[in-house]
Structures are given as structure tokens and as C-alpha cells.
């Protein structure tokens with residue numbers, strides 16, 4: 001099976017460097033018309049630059065089709081103008097990869113409210129802005145592929161990244177709900193938790209591993225997740241060529257009778273509550289309620 005993006009229009013936010021750049025280059029190489037969006041600022045979100053234009057030049061030099069957008073994902077008006085420009089230049093938008101991001105790492109004790117807000121604003125609100133701007137376009141064309149960018153920090157936590165973790169897990173809930181709402185219009189929505197040496201993370205990798213964790217080794221998973229044959233409602237980890245799937249599970253748990261439902265009974269039954277045997281992977285929130293009802297009926 002060969003995966004082509006011929007005739008598709010893709011927006012990659014934060015496409016001016018790191019992971020976004022490699023997604024944009026590969027989408028264009030496989031035939032997509034690409035909008036490379038990037039504010040072009042520093043890792044902490046300060047300043048502006050023309051990183052997007054440089055990637056567009058690279059794509060065009062390789063014979064591909066691309067336009068640059070310097071919109072900030074945090075500004076809904078700028079984002080809407082970007083989507084209008086993409087639609088009029090290329091006749092629609094089929095793919096959106098929400099990838100733009102910043103970091104303001106500090107332990108929570110030392111993190112001020114502005115550092116929390118700024119990180120949530122770029123990752124979570126920025127992804128919501130871009131998605132809002134393409135949602136009607138995708139619904140009306142009965143086709144859309146959306147990829148959110150989460151992180152191991154959102155899924156599992158990492159020291160010093162409370163703001164980032166909150167935003168990144170927020171994106172998982174956002175994606176999962178959109179996957180349900182978009183299904184009828186063939187809008188498929190997935191989440192990637194990448195692992196790559198970029199300006200954001202290179203200080204964390206030992207020098208001998210920098211080459212192994214190239215962004216180009218995350219791009220294949222990202223591209224599959226926005227392809228015609230993409231699955232939907234999945235969380236995929238990808239780094240150095242290792243592709244994994246993450247699931248939010250629910251244990252069978254403990255069923256207490258109404259008159260036995262006390263904090264002491266919860267304490268006494270804790271081992272059963274967290275016992276993972278027979279756990280399930282709900283595909284929507286309502287399945288949690290269904291599993292409770294099944295237990296009440298003696299299942």
C-alpha cells in the first residue's frame with residue numbers, strides 16, 4: 001500500500017521547525033498542498049520570525065506546493081484568515097495537524113499564573129482555534145483528518161511541566177470528543193505523543209541519541225494518522241521509529257451495595273479497585289456509565 005496525499009490540502013501549525021517541518025516536507029513530497037504555519041518565535045513563545053517561509057522555500061525547491069502563514073494559533077481571527085487563504089488558494093482543507101507549541105517549564109511551586117495560561121493558550125486553545133476554523137469546511141466536504149499533538153507529559157506526567165501536562169491531556173479529551181462528533185462526516189481525529197530531538201527537547205537527549213531521535217522518524221506515524229485510511233480516536237506514541245498505542249482503561253472495580261458504600265469500604269476494597277484484570281477500554285464516556293449499569297445488573 002502506498003500512501004499518497006495528491007489532491008489533499010494540509011495545514012501544519014508550528015511547521016517552521018522540528019516535528020512540524022518534517023511533517024510538512026513529507027506531506028508535500030507525497031503530493032499535498034501544504035500551508036506551513038508558524039509564528040516563528042522562541043521556545044517560550046516570545047517574539048516572531050519567518051520560520052514558515054523558510055520551510056515553504058524548501059518545499060518549493062523540491063518541486064512541492066506550499067504557502068506560508070505567520071498566524072499565531074492563539075488568535076482566532078488570524079487563524080480564520082489562514083484557513084480562508086488556504087481554501088481560496090487550494091480549494092478546501094482536508095488535513096490539520098495541530099502541532100504548534102511552547103514550553104515554560106518550572107516546578108508548580110515556582111510557576112506563575114501567566115506561565116500556566118500561556119502554555120495552555122498555545123497548545124489547547126490554539127488547537128481549538130485552528131480546529132474550529134476548519135471544522136465546517138471538513139463537515140461540508142464530508143472529509144477531514146485531524147491530528148492533535150499530546151505528550152508523554154500529558155499522558156503520564158513529567159516533573160516541571162504542570163502547565164504543559166494540563167494542556168496536553170486536555171487535547172486528548174478534545175480529540176476523543178471530536179472523533180465521535182466527526183465520525184458521521186468522515187472526519188477522523190487522532191492524537192500523537194511524539195518523541196524527537198528538536199530545539200524543544202535536544203538538551204534532554206544524550207548526544208549519541210540525537211541522531212536516532214530524528215523528527216523524520218515520527219513523521220511516518222503522523223502521516224498515516226492523517227491519511228485516507230487513518231483509524232480514528234487513537235492515541236499513538238512515536239519516536240526513533242518505535243510506534244506505540246496508549247489507551248485510557250477502566251478497571252472492573254468494586255461494586256458496593258448502597259448501604260455499604262462508605263469511605264472505609266473504598267479503603268478496604270482499594271486493591272480490587274485498582275486490579276487491572278478484566279479492565280476495559282471505553283471508546284466513549286457513556287461506556288463508563290454503561291459499565292456501572294452492567295455491574296448493578298450483576299455482571
Ligand SMILES: NC(=O)c1ccc[n+]([C@@H]2O[C@H](COP(=O)([O-])OP(=O)(O)OC[C@H]3O[C@@H](n4cnc5c(N)ncnc54)[C@H](O)[C@@H]3O)[C@@H](O)[C@H]2O)c1
Pocket residue numbers: 013014015016017018019020037038039040041042043045051071072073074098099100101102122126149150151152193194195196197198199200201
Ligand atoms: N520533541 C518532542 O520530543 C516532543 C514531545 C512531546 C510533544 N511534543 C510536541 O510536538 C510539537 C512540536 O514540537 P517540536 O519538538 O517540534 O518543537 P519546536 O519548538 O521545534 O516546534 C514548535 C513550533 O511551534 C511554533 N509555535 C509556537 N507558538 C506558536 C503559535 N502561537 N502559533 C504558531 N506557531 C507557534 C514554534 O515557532 C515552533 O516552530 C509541540 O506541540 C510539542 O509540545 C514534542
